[in-house]
Amino acid sequence: RALTGCVAGGGEGGPSSSRVFVVRRDQDIYIQTLRKLFNESHGIFIGLQRSEEELAGKSRKAQLVQVSKNYRSVIRACMEDMHQAAISARDPALHSQYSTQVSILSAMELIWNLCEILFVEAAAAGPLLLRLLDWVRLHVCDVDNMVREVLSSENPSKHELFWNVVDVFVLQGRMDEARHLLSKEAGANPTSVNMFKILDDLMKKMPVPSLGNTQTLTEMELKWQHWHEECQRYLQDGTFASNSHMESICKILLGDEDAILEKKELMTTWYHFLVTRLLYSHPTVKPMELRFYAQACMDLFLGGESSPEPLDTILMAAFEFEMHQVIKECSIALSNWWFVAHLTDLLDHCKLLQSHNLYFGSNMREFLLLEYASGLFSHHSLWQLGVDYFDHCPEYGRVYLELHIERIPLNTEQKALKVLRICEQRQMHEQVRSICKIMAMKALRNNRLGSALSWSIRAKDAAFATLISDRFLKDYCERGCFSDLDLIDNLGPSMLLSDRLTFLGKYREFHRLYGEKRFSEAAKLLLMLMTAHIAPCSFWMTLLTDALPLLEQKEVIFSAEQTYELMRCLEDLTAGKSDKQKFQDDDVENMKVEMLRLALARNLARVIVKEGTLDGS
Amino acid sequence: VWDKSENGDWHCTASWKTHSGSVWRVTWAHPEFGQVLASCSFDRTAAVWEEIVGESNDKLRGQSHWVKRTTLVDSRTSVTDVKFAPKHMGLMLATCSADGVVRIYEAPDVMNLSQWSLQHEISCKLSCSCISWNPSSSRAHSPMIAVGSDDNSPNILAKVQIYEYNENTRKYAKAEALMTVTDPVHDIAFAPNLGRSFHILAVATKDVRIFTLKPLRKELTSSGGLTKFEIHIVAQFDNHNSQVWRVSWNITGTVLASSGDDGCVRLWK
Numbered sequence: 001r002a003l004t005g006c007v008a009g010g011g012e013g014g015p016s017s018s019r020v021f022v023v024r025r026d027q028d029i030y031i032q033t034l035r036k037l038f039n040e041s042h043g044i045f046i047g048l049q050r051s052e053e054e055l056a057g058k059s060r061k062a063q064l065v066q067v068s069k070n071y072r073s074v075i076r077a078c079m080e081d082m083h084q085a086a087i088s089a090r091d092p093a094l095h096s097q098y099s100t101q102v103s104i105l106s107a108m109e110l111i112w113n114l115c116e117i118l119f120v121e122a123a124a125a126g127p128l129l130l131r132l133l134d135w136v137r138l139h140v141c142d143v144d145n146m147v148r149e150v151l152s153s154e155n156p157s158k159h160e161l162f163w164n165v166v167d168v169f170v171l172q173g174r175m176d177e178a179r180h181l182l183s184k185e186a187g188a189n190p191t192s193v194n195m196f197k198i199l200d201d202l203m204k205k206m207p208v209p210s211l212g213n214t215q216t217l218t219e220m221e222l223k224w225q226h227w228h229e230e231c232q233r234y235l236q237d238g239t240f241a242s243n244s245h246m247e248s249i250c251k252i253l254l255g256d257e258d259a260i261l262e263k264k265e266l267m268t269t270w271y272h273f274l275v276t277r278l279l280y281s282h283p284t285v286k287p288m289e290l291r292f293y294a295q296a297c298m299d300l301f302l303g304g305e306s307s308p309e310p311l312d313t314i315l316m317a318a319f320e321f322e323m324h325q326v327i328k329e330c331s332i333a334l335s336n337w338w339f340v341a342h343l344t345d346l347l348d349h350c351k352l353l354q355s356h357n358l359y360f361g362s363n364m365r366e367f368l369l370l371e372y373a374s375g376l377f378s379h380h381s382l383w384q385l386g387v388d389y390f391d392h393c394p395e396y397g398r399v400y401l402e403l404h405i406e407r408i409p410l411n412t413e414q415k416a417l418k419v420l421r422i423c424e425q426r427q428m429h430e431q432v433r434s435i436c437k438i439m440a441m442k443a444l445r446n447n448r449l450g451s452a453l454s455w456s457i458r459a460k461d462a463a464f465a466t467l468i469s470d471r472f473l474k475d476y477c478e479r480g481c482f483s484d485l486d487l488i489d490n491l492g493p494s495m496l497l498s499d500r501l502t503f504l505g506k507y508r509e510f511h512r513l514y515g516e517k518r519f520s521e522a523a524k525l526l527l528m529l530m531t532a533h534i535a536p537c538s539f540w541m542t543l544l545t546d547a548l549p550l551l552e553q554k555e556v557i558f559s560a561e562q563t564y565e566l567m568r569c570l571e572d573l574t575a576g577k578s579d580k581q582k583f584q585d586d587d588v589e590n591m592k593v594e595m596l597r598l599a600l601a602r603n604l605a606r607v608i609v610k611e612g613t614l615d616g617s
Numbered sequence: 618v619w620d621k622s623e624n625g626d627w628h629c630t631a632s633w634k635t636h637s638g639s640v641w642r643v644t645w646a647h648p649e650f651g652q653v654l655a656s657c658s659f660d661r662t663a664a665v666w667e668e669i670v671g672e673s674n675d676k677l678r679g680q681s682h683w684v685k686r687t688t689l690v691d692s693r694t695s696v697t698d699v700k701f702a703p704k705h706m707g708l709m710l711a712t713c714s715a716d717g718v719v720r721i722y723e724a725p726d727v728m729n730l731s732q733w734s735l736q737h738e739i740s741c742k743l744s745c746s747c748i749s750w751n752p753s754s755s756r757a758h759s760p761m762i763a764v765g766s767d768d769n770s771p772n773i774l775a776k777v778q779i780y781e782y783n784e785n786t787r788k789y790a791k792a793e794a795l796m797t798v799t800d801p802v803h804d805i806a807f808a809p810n811l812g813r814s815f816h817i818l819a820v821a822t823k824d825v826r827i828f829t830l831k832p833l834r835k836e837l838t839s840s841g842g843l844t845k846f847e848i849h850i851v852a853q854f855d856n857h858n859s860q861v862w863r864v865s866w867n868i869t870g871t872v873l874a875s876s877g878d879d880g881c882v883r884l885w886k
Binding site for chain 2: 020022023370374396399400403404407411434437438441442445446447467
């Protein structure tokens with residue numbers, strides 16, 4: 001797996017500078033053009049997990065084949081984008097990187113397509129060959145340019161590559177196109193008209209497996225046998241002897257190995273050779289027979305000059321129906337888990353994978369999905385896709401999610417909220433608590449008390465809430481006003497999280513009432529804060545001082561009983577202090593106490609009179 | 618200390634000289650406790666540091682400030698490792714020294730990083746080089762520390778010891794010793810526990826070794842409450858072909874990184 005590195009830290013070089021290397025794997029997730037692949041395949045994956053399992057037999061299979069096709073079309077779309085990017089890249093290194101990606105994606109689609117035919121669709125003898133023909137036609141594109149060139153020329157039959165193109169069509173079983181081209185040559189060469197007619201006829205009559213139920217395999221085999229014999233007769237009669245090209249075509253039609261192998265350059269790959277051979281020697285090949293032909297064809301084609309590449313090994317494993325081998329080889333050859341994770345998941349849904357339990361990941365499907373999703377988590381936004389993948393890993397998904405989600409860097413509040421929502425949806429209480437605590441701590445360190453408080457409320461962290469409330473109160477004492485009023489005003493029931501927080505909320509309420517001139521309510525609240533012991537003792541002096549303006553209103557606010565209460569509170573407070581403390585208290589402190597005593601006494605006097613008079617009020 | 622900026626570049630935001638000897642290890646506390654670091658040194662001390670949010674000018678200049686909150690001076694020899702305990706245990710850390718003493722400290726008030734009290738002193742009999750806390754927060758597992766020794770004296774004593782907290786005696790006691798590890802140990806690391814019943818421990822010694830420790834039933838004798846373990850070695854890699862100095866697990870405990878005298882970092886899956 002490719003590892004890239006970069007040097008962090010001071011770059012002056014020199015023997016004393018420290019060097020820290022940042023090495024990263026799974027670089028693929030950072031390639032912009034692959035983003036589409038990850039995003040769209042995610043959608044297909046989720047759709048598959050949620051799809052109707054109740055559908056049985058044919059409809060289920062059709063559904064799964066559709067899913068497979070969807071995956072492939074995403075790969076193709078990505079390939080297109082990558083190809084465009086390669087073309088427009090100025091930097092040769094970038095161009096080369098994109099080009100490599102294009103060939104990797106192309107290989108992936110090739111493999112996936114074959115797996116779709118053999119495993120998902122599980123094409124039976126007959127349709128199997130047709131599918132394989134489609135597959136070859138789709139993927140061997142090296143000859144496309146040549147074909148285009150000849151077809152678009154003024155006089156195709158005079159083009160030097162004319163016969164090559166005819167051969168290509170024949171090799172790929174594109175009979176109609178071959179016949180069409182041949183007719184042009186026929187027109188130009190009146191002497192060989194007879195030969196053309198015969199060849200044309202043979203090609204037209206070639207029996208092919210049908211997709212529908214119009215004929216049984218046996219019927220087809222019989223027809224094919226007859227046709228094969230007819231071709232044989234014409235060849236042996238020397239009908240095509242005067243034209244080597246046509247003779248070679250006839251030999252190909254007869255499945256002559258050497259004749260086909262001669263056209264190696266036009267086929268370019270051994271699997272093309274395989275399909276051509278099958279087309280012309282055993283069109284009703286059964287799936288389980290493929291392996292024998294595949295091995296033989298690969299050996300013949302490579303001929304000992306070259307050894308199989310990883311792609312060849314993978315395809316061979318597929319022809320041998322060794323699914324686990326396919327997955328294993330792909331895991332080794334490819335640089336990220338995307339391909340094997342999604343393919344294995346699909347095969348698992350096709351109920352094709354035996355569940356051997358691997359102790360390190362439950363089963364193959366889950367193991368690969370866990371690996372893939374884990375890789376996504378190192379990306380600043382793709383991690384969200386990873387969450388859904390973990391959700392569908394029944395055994396270890398949750399614990400993997402718990403571990404990864406805690407490590408997501410929470411650089412912005414939005415990101416933290418996004419992460420939190422995900423945790424809350426899944427009842428991951430410990431993670432919720434932890435994240436809120438981390439955010440609260442961060443806010444507190446940066447002196448953003450309001451933010452810290454709302455995070456600790458969300459974390460249901462009473463101790464922390466108390467601490468922050470104390471800070472608020474301290475701030476108030478120092479500055480005479482509250483910060484973050486909105487937050488405190490709208491605490492609601494969360495106020496009950498901690499006593500100190502309750503006090504903070506209620507204290508602010510007192511100030512609000514006072515501001516709204518609702519004095520008697522304010523007074524009542526103030527008193528209650530002390531008598532119900534909601535206020536901490538350390539704050540009583542402040543509260544009593546707050547009472548002063550209420551005591552000195554024109555109107556009498558505190559009732560007699562309330563005044564007695566206040567006095568009692570004041571005495572409790574001062575009695576608690578030793579004489580020494582009283583001596584040490586500064587003058588301001590003592591003066592405050594005196595002022596309070598005076599104000600309370602005055603109030604008492606007024607209220608006694610007021611309450612004593614007949615019309616009360 | 619390096620910070621990663623918005624565009625993904627790393628910048629050195631703080632660099633300070635403090636210990637009067639080589640600094641052997643640094644370790645981060647869990648972010649729940651704020652931005653907190655611990656360091657340990659040849660100068661026989663370990664220190665706890667906290668990042669202070671400074672003036673906005675500093676932020677612009679890309680600098681951060683770290684203040685020392687406490688110095689732990691109990692050790693009489695070089696302090697070779699310092700590690701914070703898993704966060705579910707509160708704000709706790711363990712140090713180990715060259716004279717074989719492991720000390721466990723706790724800060725009872727997590728908001729006050731200058732108050733740490735020494736809770737446990739464990740004498741390991743061998744010079745210690747590294748420690749690792751078992752990260753498992755499962756109730757089935759008591760707190761556990763693995764201690765590695767790089768003692769070079771010609772004895773065949775086990776160089777890895779496992780200490781477990783005993784709820785009854787309220788002390789840490791030796792639960793296990795890995796008898797097969799007789800070469801000096803340079804680093805040791807418990808893997809994250811994914812709900813497994815058994816523990817996985819990586820050891821950096823003359824090669825890379827990975828052990829599983831499977832708890833057997835607890836012995837409920839009067840001094841008991843100590844777990845017995847079934848120990849297996851599940852991997853041994855000598856690819857470094859030299860002393861292995863550090864081992865470290867990934868988040869899910871599925872990949873182990875090791876570094877060695879051959880100048881290579883290797884990843885094991």
